[in-house]
Amino acid sequence: MVHDHSAHVGRSQPPVLVVNGEGASPFILACDHASNRIPEEYGDLGLTPVQRLMHIAWDPGALAVAHELSERLDAPLIHSTVCRLVIDCNRASDKHDLIPVVSERTDIAANVGLSDAERQKRIAKYHAPFHATIDAMLDARKAAGLETILITVHSFTPVYKGAPRPWPIGLIHGTDPTFTGALRGALLGEDPDLNVGWNEPYSAMNGVTYTLEHHGDGRGLDATMIEIRHDEILEHAGVAQWADRLARCLEIARGGRAGAAKTELLGSTRRHP
Numbered sequence: 001m002v003h004d005h006s007a008h009v010g011r012s013q014p015p016v017l018v019v020n021g022e023g024a025s026p027f028i029l030a031c032d033h034a035s036n037r038i039p040e041e042y043g044d045l046g047l048t049p050v051q052r053l054m055h056i057a058w059d060p061g062a063l064a065v066a067h068e069l070s071e072r073l074d075a076p077l078i079h080s081t082v083c084r085l086v087i088d089c090n091r092a093s094d095k096h097d098l099i100p101v102v103s104e105r106t107d108i109a110a111n112v113g114l115s116d117a118e119r120q121k122r123i124a125k126y127h128a129p130f131h132a133t134i135d136a137m138l139d140a141r142k143a144a145g146l147e148t149i150l151i152t153v154h155s156f157t158p159v160y161k162g163a164p165r166p167w168p169i170g171l172i173h174g175t176d177p178t179f180t181g182a183l184r185g186a187l188l189g190e191d192p193d194l195n196v197g198w199n200e201p202y203s204a205m206n207g208v209t210y211t212l213e214h215h216g217d218g219r220g221l222d223a224t225m226i227e228i229r230h231d232e233i234l235e236h237a238g239v240a241q242w243a244d245r246l247a248r249c250l251e252i253a254r255g256g257r258a259g260a261a262k263t264e265l266l267g268s269t270r271r272h273p
């Protein structure tokens with residue numbers, strides 16, 4: 001099942017999982033907010049069952065899309081297995097919202113007044129292994145001379161603090177917008193009416209794109225952050241549709257990233273295969 005929420009609470013798991021690690025694709029998929037699992041030692045983190053299923057705890061649907069993209073592209077996928085309210089793997093370890101005390105409008109009382117020792121423990125157990133696993137894979141690929149394009153996969157809530165978000169998909173770039181622009185060109189080449197958010201629902205300026213910046217910009221890789229609105233991917237049909245579309249468009253973007261004009265040309269010729 002795509003959404004087996006309840007089984008995630010408390011179950012013992014490694015902090016990070018690698019799927020299809022030997023995949024032949026140049027694309028490497030990373031999913032920071034894949035799981036709402038709260039490790040046993042943290043109980044329910046003071047949250048209700050409903051709160052644990054909400055976007056404040058994870059990115060619903062994102063892992064399902066990432067799994068299907070991994071299959072379609074034959075791409076390695078690295079994902080966290082821990083609720084972002086325990087520790088947020090898409091934040092630098094020195095940031096104030098690494099272990100949030102409030103998420104949107106929900107107070108996370110169990111995180112208030114944490115000792116530095118507890119903070120360091122969570123970094124060591126959950127945050128560091130996730131990033132070390134990405135580093136190890138990227139190091140190995142570099143050593144082997146393999147092409148690598150980093151894709152981080154997220155989902156976002158349709159309404160945030162009362163404001164509706166109109167984009168079914170948003171693309172966020174780091175220092176170099178080239179690959180992200182090529183992906184946008186490919187998506188619009190298939191569907192000119194698609195409302196693709198550009199650095200929406202937020203941008204790297206908001207300090208919420210650590211994985212993209214650290215591993216993508218940090219290594220000078222082509223990279224992008226994909227955000228899909230939850231309501232697009234709550235059912236398997238939507239997950240499959242987005243995985244199909246993104247798999248096609250990522251390949252087009254890879255071929256066309258030398259220039260946006262070329263990408264649009266490639267995209268338009270592929271509109272009616």
Ligand SMILES: [Zn+2]
Nearest residue numbers: 033059154155
């Ligand atoms: Zn996310």
